[in-house]
Amino acid sequence: MFENYEIYLKFLNEKLTKFFNSQKQYIFCTKGCGKCCKNAQFPYSLMEIKYLLAGFLRLDKATQDIIEANLQKVAEEKKNFKGEKFMYDCPFLVNDVCSVYQYRGVICRSFGLMTTSEDGRIKAPFCCFEGYNYSNVMNKRGTKISSRKFKALGVKEEPTAFNVSYKFLTSQDFEQTFHFLFGEKKPLIDWFLPENNSGEAAAEDSTNEQAKNNISVA
């Protein structure tokens, strides 16, 4: 069921690897950083969540238990949240490492690059402001390349912004090219909330009954 989606992911990975390699003098990602897996919303489509669940099912029981506890905790926090935009740490982050790395969603793969916004402006990732990606070359607001910093670095290539927004990478163009559908999109945690049964629906679709038993946080 994931055949075409995996072909798309292979294509995406190859593109992103090239992009990240071309920016390596500005990238400070390390295993265990995990900051981009915290305090965010993580948009996920139905296809991505099913794939994530397939990864979950391959984990050992102890790790699955940790994730289930995380899911329960975040779902509870969301239930009690009164504000407008609920932000949370990804429940699949275990000891600051992604437990389902090979199965992570599109947003998780592209984050960390500098992007172009719809109005053509460049946008550094949030971690730029925390001293990580592009912080050695961008101005303090992360909106412009600092010529002073660029000169001080002594590198030849200026940083490049890429069109790697979630909206673009999960657009119809890619669905048509690779012959699959992303389906409905919403924040990752919403797929696991009991009130809309989305987690169960995703699990039921995943062809493995174990998913339903393990992942629902109702």
Ligand code: SF4
């Ligand atoms: S993108 Fe930023 S926050 Fe995420 S791992 Fe890389 S440096 Fe850390």
Ligand code: SF4
């Ligand atoms: S699925 Fe993995 S990479 Fe994506 S936000 Fe969660 S922990 Fe981070």
